[in-house]
Amino acid sequence: MPNFETRASIASFGGKLLKLTHHSKTTQTPMNLNLFLPASAFTHPSRKLPLLIYLSGLTCTADNCSEKGFFQHGASLHNLAILYPDTSPRGLNLPNESDSWDFGSGAGFYVDAETDGYRDHYRMESYITTELPELLWGEGGDYRELIDGGRVSITGHSMGGHGALTLYLRHPELYRSVSAFAPIANPLNCPWGQKAFKGYLGEDQGKWREHDATELVRRWGEGKKGELRMLVDVGTSDSFASQGQLLVENLEKAVVGSGLKAGKEGVEVRYQKDYDHSYYFMASFADEHVEYHAKFLKE
């Protein structure tokens, strides 16, 4: 029995975008995800592919970026697979789950919740770091012949940028590199992060710090954990940045303060003139991010 049901197989940039569904043991719900396989998965199936995980932002499903992020273009050029997970479990009818767009459905924040009701289902960190790897490329994985689990990198947008940065910083053994588009970079200090962390982790801010990219970068520097492979882009006309929701500048200060190497081989934070928070911004830099990861994934 395969782990996933394939609901659709859509031709895209010479490869196929597979729309998959399964029942997750971690969230105890059905979960949808998309998996892009470049052409070589079909022409040379004995050659294993590196994989880039893309984590989406608030309100998104696995489809937003698959349809308009244009990552499949770069993935075809560099011969990578891309995994697009959903952003939360859905349809549980938990208290406050569907009342607002920045908490609950579509807003799982890539943490394992500890609060009543949520702790049994909203476990997106375990889902992304453990369950999906096991079911896709682990020993019993449906794509174990096609995907090389030793060559995985991670990227994401907004809430997904926070997810990519924190999962990389918390589990550096799993990923070769990280990049982020307009990430929620210091959730401890912004309204989106404070609301989510309170709702999923409770009142203890010590727990929040474990999921804050700026805090984790600072600790990385203090622990001298070595080279960070991190690229961050944010637009200068991003309305959520000007509302203080992203705080990328705090992440940048932590990088500089920690003496972490800047530039192409280390950490790079770029402010892209005139770009906003939307997928117009994402799509404009998707190729550059894929190329950035490809460099490490081909090593």
Ligand SMILES: N[C@@H](CCC(=O)N[C@@H](CS)C(=O)NCC(=O)O)C(=O)O
């Ligand atoms: N629903 C919010 C916007 C939320 C939003 O911009 N979400 C971003 C991620 S933080 C996104 O990717 N939205 C989906 C899309 O643009 O396709 C609003 O109405 O202001």
